Amino acid sequence: MQLLYSTSSPFVRKTVLLAHALGLDHCIEWLPSAASPLKRDPRITARNPLGKVPTLITDDGLALVDSKVIAEYLCALAPDDAVLPAQGAGRWRLLRQQALADGILDVAVGLRYENALRPEGLRWPDWTAAQMEKLEAALEALQDEFAAPVPGAPLNVGEIATIAALGYLDLRYADFGWRTRYPRLAAAYASVWDRPEVRATTPVVA
Structure with a gap:
């Protein structure tokens, strides 16, 4: 997996902390980018038309956008009820x-x-x-x-x-x-x- 990120983004921080909690942090290649509401970064827009981070690129090439969607994906890869219960x-x-x-x-x-x-x-x-x-x-x-x-x-x-x-x-x-x-x-x-x-x-x- 690859993650387009910015060091100042709190939504990126969510993703990084979650990957760590699930033991997936070592499975991610970190790709720095320069997300901005006024100047779109082609490194991001090539995979995410919204031009936002985080953008997670799965091993099969699917670009996932929005930290909540990425969280669901990571939790599905490495289910752990202590991190997010499956139900209830x-x-x-x-x-x-x-x-x-x-x-x-x-x-x-x-x-x-x-x-x-x-x-x-x-x-x-x-x-x-x-x-x-x-x-x-x-x-x-x-x-x-x-x-x-x-x-x-x-x-x-x-x-x-x-x-x-x-x-x-x-x-x-x-x-x-x-x-x-x-x-x-x-x-x-x-x-x-x-x-x-x-x-x-x-x-x-x-």
């Missing part, structure tokens, strides 16, 4: 947590584009405020979804998505102070920080 209430609980974390990322990435790329005179403060309400409500909900993972156990899909979301807030929204606002969430996040795979995938500015 536990599966839906983890997929719900993933959806909340992904929703935070959708908002945070969108606001990043709004404030860093859109000309100042074209920005819409009311839209920004409404998006921040969504982000804050989702973080509050995640305080009840994200508990300290069991030491030594692989990270599950919900935990991985949450780690990626919180790491992106650290990268792009350091002034937001989410740890002070959501202390239970901060405590759970701190419990995973010393894991080698978490430290190794800490996002950096591209």
